[in-house]
Amino acid sequence: MKKFLVPVLVLSWLFVSCQKEEVAQKPNILFIMTDDHTQQAIHAYEKGLLDSVYFPNMDRLAKEGALFKNSFVTNSICAPSRAVLLTGKYSHLNGKVDNVGPFNWDQMIYPKLLQEGGYATALVGKIHLGGKPQGYDYSLTLPGQGNYYNPEFIKNGEEELKFQGHCEALIPQFVVDWLENDWDKSKPFAINYHPKAPHRNWMPEEKYLSYLENKEFEFPENFFDGYEGRGTAAREQEMEIVDNMYWGWDMKFEENPFTGEPSRLAAPFARMTEEQMEAWNEVYGPANEQFLKEFAPGDERITALPDSVALAKFMFHRYLRDYLKVVKSVDDGIGKVLDYLDTQGILDNTIVIYTSDQGFYLGEHGWYDKRFMYEPSLSTPLLVRYPKEIKAGSVVEDMVMNLDHAPTILDYAGIEKPGDMQGESWRAIAAGEDSPWRDAIYYHYYEYPGPHSVKRHYGVRTDRYKLIHFYYDIDEWEMYDLENDPGEMNSIYGDPEYAEIQEMLHTRLEELREQYGDSDALNQQYIDRSLSKN
The missing domain is CATH 3.40.720.10 (Alkaline Phosphatase, subunit A)
Structure with missing residues (x-):
């Protein structure tokens, strides 16, 4: 039996070495x-x-x-x-x-x-x-x-x-x-x-507090969007920079500059050391003071109505x-x-x-x-x-x-x-x-009622078109031609010129819902679960 010992040991060593090489x-x-x-x-x-x-x-x-x-x-x-x-x-x-x-x-x-x-x-x-x-x-x-x-x-x-x-x-x-x-x-x-x-x-971070402070940016083309051409969901959201951001949490003011009410700011700032706070105030303090001089002078701030474009520019840049x-x-x-x-x-x-x-x-x-x-x-x-x-x-x-x-x-x-x-x-x-690949994707958002008030919706997107169904407390459809309307400003749902494409998107949407196992019955289960928590 001894004559077989060396070959066996060699084979074992080779096997282990190969395993290690594979891992490596x-x-x-x-x-x-x-x-x-x-x-x-x-x-x-x-x-x-x-x-x-x-x-x-x-x-x-x-x-x-x-x-x-x-x-x-x-x-x-x-x-x-x-x-x-x-x-x-x-x-x-x-x-x-x-x-x-x-x-x-x-x-x-x-x-x-x-x-x-x-x-x-x-x-x-x-x-x-x-x-x-x-x-x-x-x-x-x-x-x-x-x-x-x-x-x-x-x-x-x-x-x-x-x-x-x-x-x-x-x-x-x-x-x-x-x-x-x-x-x-x-x-x-x-x-x-x-x-x-x-x-x-x-x-x-402290080293970047001053980064881009003097950099000016252009508003996106649709910043001042009136939400015409779309349905209820775009109009009723609560995620607008000017109307929905907090003066403390987002804009970094200790109080609302127009009402004097304390802002939601203390918790994150209370975590900072004196040195960190000093570095912070060195940059944001003068900028905030200048804002107060321009937009909310003295005791008139409660009734002051700042220029809306100038206010939007400040808030957009701070964000x-x-x-x-x-x-x-x-x-x-x-x-x-x-x-x-x-x-x-x-x-x-x-x-x-x-x-x-x-x-x-x-x-x-x-x-x-x-x-x-x-x-x-x-x-x-x-x-x-x-x-x-x-x-x-x-x-x-x-x-x-x-x-x-x-x-x-x-x-x-x-x-x-x-x-x-x-x-x-x-x-x-x-x-x-x-390699063969998909021609469309499926999307589904659920958190409504909830923060920012974005309606529940699901939809399909192809390489050019998008179909969205908003549901729960509304029943509305939107459709976009991303080639001609990349900013998604005007829904073409119901437009006779897109009737065949609309029908195709409806069909594709139902196919994807079936493929991925989504359904109205499941939607209702999650709605019921959400309501039970509230």
């Missing part, structure tokens, strides 16, 4: 998801509003990888979008249709499959789903929305820790720390790196500048993590995916926030770098959804997706392969 060759996965970032705020998307504002690390991903022009979400609101990401299922099947109801972590999510497939997994930053995260070897997450300054984090779903500093400087450092100290390097890694920014209330300031910090963080991977020699074996949980309004229609199926909030950035498969500077025209990210990540990891995942892997189209 599996790509790492860095999935970066911001909160409320929008395509209009990335120069590479060439949307026009921010032509002279660059975020070099985001642009680097576009230059060195692929930019997806038609990337969409299935439900444009934070927690439901994150649930779709993890499960690869629509909201009505994963159970998280709004920001209110709980998320079931016990269901199958892609990080669990990565763990089973030999990946070291970590979640750092914002998840906004409540409960104890599953599927991760390590997690360090913001509770709820989290705070910009001196935030608390929850370690592994149990231990609360407080840190001094700005969350957009802390989160990328935590990612690097995990890679440096805790990553089991015998395994490939898969990290969910989730910044808080640019979610409201846009409190910039947009603060939004871009926190995005600047996010871009720095991305650069920090990319540079670390580069110095370790593992960047090119890492799939880097950058996206956001939905798009956002930067003054289009006079709005901020998201929720609607209109383009600025339906669309979301998607930039992917992986030089082993993706040609630098690629542009992908096909329509992808956040529903597709979980199947794609599993595809790259060599893991078969579960049969009940509804998305499809975009790996082949990112690589430039001629």
